[in-house]
Every structure is written in C-alpha cells, then in structure tokens.
Amino acid sequence: MCMTVSDSRGHTYRTFSHKRAYFSKMADWVYVTAAAVGVSVGIMVLRRLLNRNVLYKNHIFLTGKTVIVTGANCGIGKATALDFARRNARIIMACRDLAKAEKAVMDIRKVTQDGQLIVKHLDLASLQSVRTFCEEIHKEEKQLDILINNAGVFKCPFSKTADGFEMQMGVNHFGHFLLTNLLLDLLKKSPSSRIVVVSSALHKQGNINFDDINSDKEYSRSKAYADSKLANIFFAQELSQRLKSSSVNIYCVHPGMVWTNLGRHVISPIVRWLVSPLASLLIKSSHEGAQTVIYCSIDPELNNETGLYYGNCKAEPWTPAAQNVDAAKKLWDLSESLTGLNKKIL
Numbered sequence: 001m002c003m004t005v006s007d008s009r010g011h012t013y014r015t016f017s018h019k020r021a022y023f024s025k026m027a028d029w030v031y032v033t034a035a036a037v038g039v040s041v042g043i044m045v046l047r048r049l050l051n052r053n054v055l056y057k058n059h060i061f062l063t064g065k066t067v068i069v070t071g072a073n074c075g076i077g078k079a080t081a082l083d084f085a086r087r088n089a090r091i092i093m094a095c096r097d098l099a100k101a102e103k104a105v106m107d108i109r110k111v112t113q114d115g116q117l118i119v120k121h122l123d124l125a126s127l128q129s130v131r132t133f134c135e136e137i138h139k140e141e142k143q144l145d146i147l148i149n150n151a152g153v154f155k156c157p158f159s160k161t162a163d164g165f166e167m168q169m170g171v172n173h174f175g176h177f178l179l180t181n182l183l184l185d186l187l188k189k190s191p192s193s194r195i196v197v198v199s200s201a202l203h204k205q206g207n208i209n210f211d212d213i214n215s216d217k218e219y220s221r222s223k224a225y226a227d228s229k230l231a232n233i234f235f236a237q238e239l240s241q242r243l244k245s246s247s248v249n250i251y252c253v254h255p256g257m258v259w260t261n262l263g264r265h266v267i268s269p270i271v272r273w274l275v276s277p278l279a280s281l282l283i284k285s286s287h288e289g290a291q292t293v294i295y296c297s298i299d300p301e302l303n304n305e306t307g308l309y310y311g312n313c314k315a316e317p318w319t320p321a322a323q324n325v326d327a328a329k330k331l332w333d334l335s336e337s338l339t340g341l342n343k344k345i346l
Contacts, residue, residue: 071151240307
C-alpha cells in the first residue's frame, strides 16, 4: 500500500507500508535466527565445559611395553604417542607420510625425551603395504602389548584404494582389519594385551549396504564415513567374541568431536583459520580427544573388560545401530574374503 505524507515545508514523500512490513518480518527472522544460534552455541559451550575436565590422570608407566599407533603423525594419534612417550613406552608410529611422522617425532621430543619413538611406513589404503609392515614387525618384535587402530579418512571425495575398496571403508575398516589379524600372534604373546579401535559417534548414522560395499552404485561422503565407523564397531564386537579365551582385550572408543585435520576434505584452510579461535570453545583438542583412547589402552580397572564401547573415559551403552550381531558376522566373513586373509582366529 502506497501512502503520501508531507513535511513542515510542504514537501511530499511516498512511503510503502508493505515494504516496511517486509523488512520488519526480515528483522524478526534475523533476531530469531540469531537467538537460536546463540542458544545452540551456548549449549555447545556448556557441554564442552562439562566434558572438558574428562582427563585420564592415572600415572601409569609403560616401561618395557611396545605400542603401535596408526596415524601417529597428527591429531589424536600424535597426542596418544606423546602421552605414551611420557610414560616411557616403546612406540611404533605407523604412518603413511614419513616426513610428517618425522616432524611429529621432533614435536614430541620438544616436550619429552622419555620413551622410544620408531617411525614405520604403513599405508592402510594398500593391503600390500599392510602385509609388508606386519612382516617387518614380526621380524623385529618379540611381542606387542597395545595396538591402537586410530588412522582414518573423513568425508573425502569418491576414490578407491589400491585394492579397489571405497577409500573410507578401505582405510578405516579393511586396512585395519587385515593389520589387526596379521598382528594377533604377537599380541597373544603378551601376558595381557589390548586392541583399541577408534570409531565415532557418527556410526549411529551408518547402515552398511553389503550389496554395494564399495559405493559403486551410489556415493555419499557422509554415509560412507558413517558406514566405515559402524564397520569399526562390528569389527570390535566380533573380534572380542573370537578372542574371549585369549589374553587380548578389545575396546571400542568414540573420542567425541575433536579439532584435528581430519576434516580437511570438508573445511577449507581459510574457513579453518577463521573459525579456529572459536573451535577451542566448542570442540575438544587432540589432547582431550585422546584421553579415552589412553584410558582404554592402559587403565588397570579395564583388565577384565572386553568388547565394550567407551566415551569420555567411561563405558557407554551400544547404540541401536551397533546391535546387529548378524551384520557383524557377515562383515567379518566378507572382510576375511576381500582382504585375502586365509587363517581363522581360534
């Protein structure tokens, strides 16, 4: 509706009430949206503060213990390696990028001179690389005390591993599946050894399509990641059942939302730089994200536990998505076939 008004000098002006109403509604929408964002951020900050002090403070030393950490050159893997070095462990840093791994060693040595750090090449996107790595470990090690399956890729563009697996399922699941099975003999030689499988709370969004395990028919970055993390869950559950009579315990971990470079495929460097000051208020650091991994690796109270799910340094119930025993067994059989694993676990 158009209206004409006059000022004290007799000048007339035209106003448009419908435009005023439109901008008023826009302003209301902006206010509501800003309020909703503010409340959401506030809740995230509150949750962050409540979870911030969940740190593992038991001063247990690992002198004489040999540990393998995959993806130890950055993020949670690097933070875990640093913690174990402080505990005087012998840490084998299994990494795809040796230059970054050596840089990680230098960073750790700036903090502590304790422990032994050994860098070895491992590309989980290649089953041959996994086999070569395990052959070297068998030649050089008498036993293995802790294996941490940490390395992974997150929401990457569609690509295939050297063996034709979809990249996220290939690295996050199939590579670690073969690695773990090939190292079981060494783990069994330890009086009490542990395998820590790093999954994600996002596994609850997963639903593995066994007819399209490599996403050849349809690919979604988010779904492929969730499926690979659900595969981690199924692997940990089935492995724990198969090793019940052994001295090897299995622990499945979700570290929570952690600020690492894992999200490099979804967050540009510029955006990452812009939001990094706020990230520490909302998201765990690598050090904080590693705490449950460390807890499950060494805490003596977990000596008699196996096949459970942990977050924030405590056991948590399995999600509905994780409670599919038939799918876990089916994935094991498929993985055994696709990776060329010939032996069965007794």
